[in-house]
Amino acid sequence: MKVKVFLILGLLISISGYLADRFLFQGSKSTYQIPVNFEQCESLVYRLAEITSIVNLNTSVDAEKAIIPEAINSDNQLKEHEKLKKENEQQHHLIAMGIVIILLLIAMIFITLHHSRRKIKKANHSLSEFSNQIEQKAIALQLANESKDKFLSIISHDLKNPISAITGLSELLMDPTLEITEEERGKYLKYINDGCISADHLLENLMKWVRSQTGKLEMSxxxxxxxxxxxxxxxxxxxxxxxxxxxxxxxxxxxxxxxxxxxxxxxxxxxxxxxxxxxxxxxxxxxxxxxxxxxxxxxxxxxxxxxxxxxxxxxxxxxxxxxxxxxxxxxxxxxxxxxxxxxxxxxxxxxxxxxxxxxxxxxxxxxxxxxxxxxxxxxxxxxx
Structure with a gap:
């Protein structure tokens, strides 16, 4: 850029010398004529340009020498940055994988615990049902024993009494040596009849009760x-x-x-x-x-x-x-x-x-x- 400036300046000097020689001093050879050597001017210009170029070249070389270490350092820093970046990415990947593994383990533990709780709950429910069934069977067995005891009580006592009375009175009336009035005979026959009615009524209830307890009583x-x-x-x-x-x-x-x-x-x-x-x-x-x-x-x-x-x-x-x-x-x-x-x-x-x-x-x-x-x-x- 500077070389171009010097060339332009030299060109302007040459032109000015040419014009002065042509128009100012043409036809009058005066002793005040100013000699102008354009070749020397041009040479001077080119020298100045060369010096400037050399100075610029040295400056450029010094600048390049200063930039190269910076570039090298910058490249090393870039490599170090890339290395650190990769290491960070690897660490992030490892952390992410660790978190995923931990979450999977937690999920597996939760699922296992939930499944175990369901099994325990189901087992407890089955055990509760089984316990209820046992309790119901125990109650049914107790009722059956009470029914059996009641049945035996009726057979051994309540049914035996009227039958015994009927048997005894009928044997008494059948005795040919017995001397009783008609009124007494009628009284005995009344007792026999009452015993028969009582026994019949008791047997009827007993049969219905047994049929009801055994589920054989038809209901219409x-x-x-x-x-x-x-x-x-x-x-x-x-x-x-x-x-x-x-x-x-x-x-x-x-x-x-x-x-x-x-x-x-x-x-x-x-x-x-x-x-x-x-x-x-x-x-x-x-x-x-x-x-x-x-x-x-x-x-x-x-x-x-x-x-x-x-x-x-x-x-x-x-x-x-x-x-x-x-x-x-x-x-x-x-x-x-x-x-x-x-x-x-x-x-x-x-x-x-x-x-x-x-x-x-x-x-x-x-x-x-x-x-x-x-x-x-x-x-x-x-x-x-």
Missing amino acids: PQEFDLLQPVNEAICLVQNAAIRKNISVTTSLKEGTKVYADHEMISTCIINLLSNAVKFTPHHGSIHIDAELRPELVKLHISDSGIGIPPENIQNLFHPEKKSGTLGTANEKGTGLGLLLVKEFIEKNNGTINVQSSVGAGSVFTLSLPHNNMELIEKMEPTRS
Whole structure:
């Protein structure tokens, strides 16, 4: 750049010399003529240019000498930086792989623990179910033992007594040497008849109870009029009631219908009426009526008997806790009849309730479903 400047300056000097020689001093050879040597000027210019070039070259060489070490250092630094960068990247990769491995281990541990907990929970659930089954079987076994004990008690005591009485009295009447009046003979025959009725009633309840406990009792619910089984039950207890001068009446009207098993309900009414006669004193009364509700019928069997103490009411339907109370004519009972009543009523979606006080009689109330379609659909004929 500087060489070009010097060349331009030299060119301008030469031109100025040429013009001065041509126009200023042409035609007058004066002693004041200024001699101009353009070759010397040009030579001077070129020398200056060469010197400048040499100086510039030296400066460039010195600059290059200074740049080379810097470049070398910069290259080394770049290599060192790349090396450090690679090392950092490797460290980052190792850290990332470590984190991934740790996360995988944590996930595997969590999955294993979760799986183990599920197994433990399942095992605990199975153990709980097994324990419940054992408990239920233990309860069933206990009930079976109680039923067996009750059955043996009935066979050995409650059934044996009336049969023994019948046997003894019949043998006495068969003795040809016995001299008794007709009145006494009739009394003995009455005892025999009562024993036969008691034994028959007990055997009937016993067979139904056994069939119910073994699941062989057929249940056939249907809609029927309550007046029919009530009248049948009154006929069956009429002789016992007449002997004690007990009036048995009913205000039940025809058309009082329920949906239940006819035979079971008939058994319930007979047992309740028999108990009412047993625990009602001479010249007492028994009355049967019904209360109609939208969805059920309440059948009330009330008597003027001796009543039941409050502490005995809760044990009425548990024959193993029977109080041993005798009837007003020293009649004995097993408690099996009331047990059947409760079981049969509940099988027919009904309930039984007792209200009683000592000396004021008792009221047994059976609540049975009316001819309700929902209950009819629910109570399909089954085998209990």
